Amino acid sequence: MGRPNFLLFALISTLVLVVHSEDPYLFYTWNVSYATLSPLGVPQQVITINGQFPGPWINCTSNNNIVVNVFNNLDEPLLFTWNGIQQRKNSWQEGTLGTNCPIQPGTNFTYRFQVKDQIGSYYYYPTTALHRAAGGYGPLTVHSRDLIPVPFPWPEAEYNVLVGDWYSKGHASLKKFLDNGRSLGRPNGVIINGKHGKGDGTDEPMFTMKPKETYRYRFCNVGMKNSINVRIQGHTMKLVEIEGSHTVQNTYDSLDIHLGQCYSVLVTADQTPKDYYLVASTRFTKTVVTSTATIHYAGSNTPAAAALPEAPVGWAWSLNQFRSLRWNLTASAARPNPQGSYHYGKINITRTIKIVNSAGAVDGKLRYAVNGVSHTDPETPLKLAEYFGVADKVFKYDVIKDEPAENVGDKITIAPIVINGTFRNFVEIIFENHEKSVQSWHLSGYSFFPVAIEPGTWTPEKRKNYNLIDAVSRNTIQVYPKCWAAIMTTLDNAGMWNLRSVILERQYLGQQLYISVLSPARSLRDEYNLPEKMPLCGIVKNMPMPVPYSA
Ligand SMILES: *[C@@H]1O[C@H](CO)[C@@H](O)[C@H](O)[C@H]1NC(C)=O
Ligand SMILES: *[C@@H]1O[C@H](CO)[C@@H](O)[C@H](O)[C@H]1NC(C)=O
Ligand SMILES: *[C@@H]1O[C@H](CO)[C@@H](O)[C@H](O)[C@H]1NC(C)=O
Ligand SMILES: *[C@@H]1O[C@H](CO)[C@@H](O)[C@H](O)[C@H]1NC(C)=O
Ligand SMILES: *[C@@H]1O[C@H](CO)[C@@H](O)[C@H](O)[C@H]1NC(C)=O
Numbered sequence: 001m002g003r004p005n006f007l008l009f010a011l012i013s014t015l016v017l018v019v020h021s022e023d024p025y026l027f028y029t030w031n032v033s034y035a036t037l038s039p040l041g042v043p044q045q046v047i048t049i050n051g052q053f054p055g056p057w058i059n060c061t062s063n064n065n066i067v068v069n070v071f072n073n074l075d076e077p078l079l080f081t082w083n084g085i086q087q088r089k090n091s092w093q094e095g096t097l098g099t100n101c102p103i104q105p106g107t108n109f110t111y112r113f114q115v116k117d118q119i120g121s122y123y124y125y126p127t128t129a130l131h132r133a134a135g136g137y138g139p140l141t142v143h144s145r146d147l148i149p150v151p152f153p154w155p156e157a158e159y160n161v162l163v164g165d166w167y168s169k170g171h172a173s174l175k176k177f178l179d180n181g182r183s184l185g186r187p188n189g190v191i192i193n194g195k196h197g198k199g200d201g202t203d204e205p206m207f208t209m210k211p212k213e214t215y216r217y218r219f220c221n222v223g224m225k226n227s228i229n230v231r232i233q234g235h236t237m238k239l240v241e242i243e244g245s246h247t248v249q250n251t252y253d254s255l256d257i258h259l260g261q262c263y264s265v266l267v268t269a270d271q272t273p274k275d276y277y278l279v280a281s282t283r284f285t286k287t288v289v290t291s292t293a294t295i296h297y298a299g300s301n302t303p304a305a306a307a308l309p310e311a312p313v314g315w316a317w318s319l320n321q322f323r324s325l326r327w328n329l330t331a332s333a334a335r336p337n338p339q340g341s342y343h344y345g346k347i348n349i350t351r352t353i354k355i356v357n358s359a360g361a362v363d364g365k366l367r368y369a370v371n372g373v374s375h376t377d378p379e380t381p382l383k384l385a386e387y388f389g390v391a392d393k394v395f396k397y398d399v400i401k402d403e404p405a406e407n408v409g410d411k412i413t414i415a416p417i418v419i420n421g422t423f424r425n426f427v428e429i430i431f432e433n434h435e436k437s438v439q440s441w442h443l444s445g446y447s448f449f450p451v452a453i454e455p456g457t458w459t460p461e462k463r464k465n466y467n468l469i470d471a472v473s474r475n476t477i478q479v480y481p482k483c484w485a486a487i488m489t490t491l492d493n494a495g496m497w498n499l500r501s502v503i504l505e506r507q508y509l510g511q512q513l514y515i516s517v518l519s520p521a522r523s524l525r526d527e528y529n530l531p532e533k534m535p536l537c538g539i540v541k542n543m544p545m546p547v548p549y550s551a
């Protein structure tokens, strides 16, 4: 081999090295605008992204850098959150009203974040006003890098299935109900990927399977009020992943997916070649509302049978299903908690926070509360107030107590709720639901271990019933009526993190809070600086930039 060739070879190797040393970027440009669509068969205003509803699939791989330039062509301020993506050191990208000033109409803002080893199924949605009630959501998948095997063969294809209840009124009318102190009432239907299936054999197939092949269906409940049960005629589902954790691969006839949760399953096309219905129906409602999507076997032309598989009844069934969910401790895929906190059962609890949800009236208007306080978002986002050193002008820390009194829900006051969390504390959060409806809670910034859900009220003795071995690390947990749930996590991610009811009207009317986790070091090792070009608002709008965090 001559010298020039060798040089060329060296040069190419260097280039390859350079490319490998920086993690790949995925760029998206989103035009967010209204369109008239008919999710329930009747035309209404829907929020679309580049004309699509649901929005584009962010299909990425761990360590990818995601850049989303959002153009707000709505007539109202807008923010997006990346539900379940742990923004490590980077709550600036969280996209909630406690962390960010909204993107004003007619302007654009670029979200920049890196997805880490959270191999799994997520979704994004607008957090402002009641925009989620008009759509604007879409799927987000994090794949494993080639080097890291997943504990099952690569499927023939993957399908996103965003299910949820839906209102036929627009988001502005729904918001007016809540602003006037009224409840939203019952949703009008259920949709699957933005469509309501008639289930009479006339719907276009939504999914196609080749006989004998295996497919991955990634379900998320993106709805506003109801838990949803999903099932497929004539087929079982092998559960493989929940919100970024590989599970023990149990087989289910149907799965309860509570608000905000994501589950992925493998389905093998091993039945008689014809069409089959995928069924999504509401749970725990007086009237069960159902929608279907058609799964077509390639090469067949027999319509699906009209009889739909039955949904389970009652919440005891659902609690048993929760108890069957286990983390696969031997799966070799990267752990969602890189600090090794999967030995979570051996870590001493440093703080226990009990959260009691309640509903009531303040000045004659409906509000929802956490430990007697109904959260309100000040004009200056909490995180920005902290960063600019003016937190004391915007909110008070710890307006709720870790151990609320038994009757804490009886009287409701309105204030921003910010819990002062201590960096690296290992915390236990108890959700105690004294109400008659199922609750669903999402924590941003972290995955947590849901160690128990049980009927009744919580006492410290209940800890002996915890699953301290193989609870599935995840980001959203349901709490059945008159039950409690316990979760555990390490507050190792500095930032301002939202703990919210996923029930849209509860969240909007105050059933949420923030946990502020500050690194005492003000070091870039623990938290990034405020990114450039971040919109500013409220009292920090024209303030001089604070001294940045340093290395
Ligand atoms: C965004 O979408 C709206 C509505 O469809 C359209 O009027 C506008 O031209 C689009 N803008 C861009 C930059 O594509
Ligand atoms: C999604 O990403 C995976 C992993 O990179 C890739 O194999 C697959 O083809 C992608 N799917 C689509 C539809 O882009
Ligand atoms: C708005 O979009 C333009 C054009 O793509 C881009 O150069 C600019 O950085 C964006 N602005 C923000 C704040 O993201
Ligand atoms: C867990 O993952 C391992 C390793 O990939 C796999 O072989 C095993 O079948 C899985 N176990 C269960 C119970 O799903
Ligand atoms: C946890 O607490 C127990 C009892 O207070 C103590 O003996 C033990 O050393 C602690 N373990 C760790 C890992 O800190």
Ligand SMILES: *[C@@H]1O[C@H](CO)[C@@H](O)[C@H](O)[C@H]1NC(C)=O
Binding pocket: 397, 420, 421, 422, 423
């Ligand atoms: C928050 O808690 C830390 C201890 O973890 C304490 O040093 C700090 O003063 C507290 N801040 C406020 C505002 O209460």
